[in-house]
Amino acid sequence: MTGIRVCLVSIILTIIYVFTTVMLSNLLFHSNSNGSLIKANDKIIGSKLLGQNFTNAKYFHNRPSLYKYKNDISGNSNFPYYSKELKDYIANNYSEFLKLNHNTTPDLNLITESASGLDPHITFKGAISQVNRIVNSSQLNKEKIIKLIQKKSSPRILGLFGEKIVNVLELNLELKKLYAKTTRSG
């Protein structure tokens, strides 16, 4: 009987725990606790943390993904290290990238899957390797785009940890603003 009552206590404590953390985090960090949503013109256009599937040649592309960046599911293909599938997959992505990007070689990061299939970032090198394609399809100034990437990229933490990365959604939002400006002025 005592055991049953201890279980009941744990049930009550868990409920209190979940409720208090949610209340407090909503109070203290409202934006974060709701999924770091990004809004443009009062409409949600995504979360800062989740990647999106960009297919238009005018935008920067994310890494390949098993579920094509469907936001309500995550996962990857789980290719074993030495498997033929992995090699074929990378070879296929590689040749496709070359075709799209006028023979600019990609970073390996950009032609492999991430673990979640929702990776919002690409490496700085990966972003630079897409510049030629964007210049070609949008007629924007190349320097302008590179400057934009530099502005939006986050450096290695303390110059030491992690990679120099770019959030693709944020970068594309800036790019979209740029397109809007050029069409208006043009």
Place this chain on the structure above:
Amino acid sequence: MFELIIFITLLLSILIALSYLLGKFIATHFTFPDNATKTKLEVFFDKIEQPIYRFCGVDPKKEVSAKEYFFSLFWSNIFLVIVCFFALYFQNILPYKGNVRWQLDIPLILHILSSLITNTCQTHHIPEQHLTHLSNYFIMPLLMFYSSASGIATGIMPMRSITLGKIGNPYTDVIKAMTRILFPICFLVALIFVALGMPNTFNPSVTYHTLENIKQTIITGPIAAFEAIKLIGENGQSCLNANSAHPFENPSYLSNFLEVVFILIVPLALIITLGFWLKNHKQSIVILSVLLFVLIFEFTLTTIVELKGNHRINNFLGMHYSNWVGKETRFGIVGSSVFEAAISNVSGSANSSLESFHPIAIALALFNLSNQSIFGVQGFGLVFTINFILYTSFFIGLMLGKTPEIFGKRIKKNEVILSSVLLLLNPLLVLFGVALTLILYPDHSTNFYDHIHYYTRVFYEFASGAASNGSGLEGLVDNNTYWNLSLAFVMFVARYGAMASMIMLGGSLARKPVLPTTSATFKTDTILFGFVFLFMSIISTILTYFPFIILSPVSELLIQK
């Protein structure tokens, strides 16, 4: 390489500082009977727990026998499982469903419950599709809290019996583990995670249109609250399919670093507690340095092979790249590799695709799963460590022709039998399980590599189930009746078999008198003992598993040459 060195240095300094505090805290708060003079913190927690004890009808001063200790834990775990079974089976009727309408079948429910209550948290289901928000964000944390608290109690009880000679009260230990360790720490950790960008809300989903005008649904929920207990409790259950790789479960490099800290903090603290209770800090320093040495070795080796990259792919591309397959950009290679090496020791969360790691990394993970004592799962890892100390002392005693003893207590037939049960239970379950599976479900692929890799996957699945770890090579299609039932059985027997023998071991050592130290006593707190301990721990694992590890990842490596 420089990044790795700084990463490990920072990790260790933060980890040791925090776990020293926690270890001291556990040592003062979990003594039995209570300290004569109480600190302010103890008085404060006592006041909170008083109504709980009264409600449950627990007398915190009553000491029980080892057998009663085990059965109290066992039956309360079973009761919780029964309640949660109905909650999961009728999840479509219960409120707070989110977007999910899914009738779980009974083998899957049994697997979920068995894996959660045993602190394994192997995930065969897809949380986003199979579990409603109520099941995912309330029932899972509940089971994680309770299994983790039972684990801490199981770790503390033998340690207290050996050092203080007292068995204690199971319910007090479980309640204290929840109110004094798990809930307060998880509360803080959850808030830290939200500050770093993790969502924590009751809103189940957000729908929006992307820049290219495609309709998308984001699944949100009390993710930070879930994540805190997942890491502090060393459970490793995922609330979103990709586990700690999902940007919501692990938003940045910093959060990734902190997750490694939080996974390792309680097992380290328990070893420091051992030093406090023995009144001999040298003992815990010796054990900690051996375990940390193994851990750092694994961090380094895993990172080196991953930074070196996949030579087949690099040859094809004609460039040198690190192995980016199945790793998130924001963690980088170092963040992913260190995380992987850490979780194969303690918990089952993953921040990268384990399947796509170099075979050496997988071989190391298999070694950890087989050994179980390199920090190990909540509470249990500590007892496996104590068991290896006992085993080493026994071995040394036989070599020197002395009566073997552990911390001044004689080791007799009874202890050796229980210790052997602990050592042999895991191989028995894993190796028979693998053999049976290969007979029932042989691999039909024609490619030799796929053939070997299938074997690795099966071996890994059983090893992680039996070690209460829960990570897995996810390429295995494992959500079917056979896998669900067989692993539910393996996890259950491995956990409660080990729990029973650990508690009985503690019980049989509790009443023994402590022999005075003489010049003839072989001391267990010396560097020499550290070496023998390391050697024994590695050798005994290798003796049991070597052929099986050779057949799997090592031969994967060899056929590529």
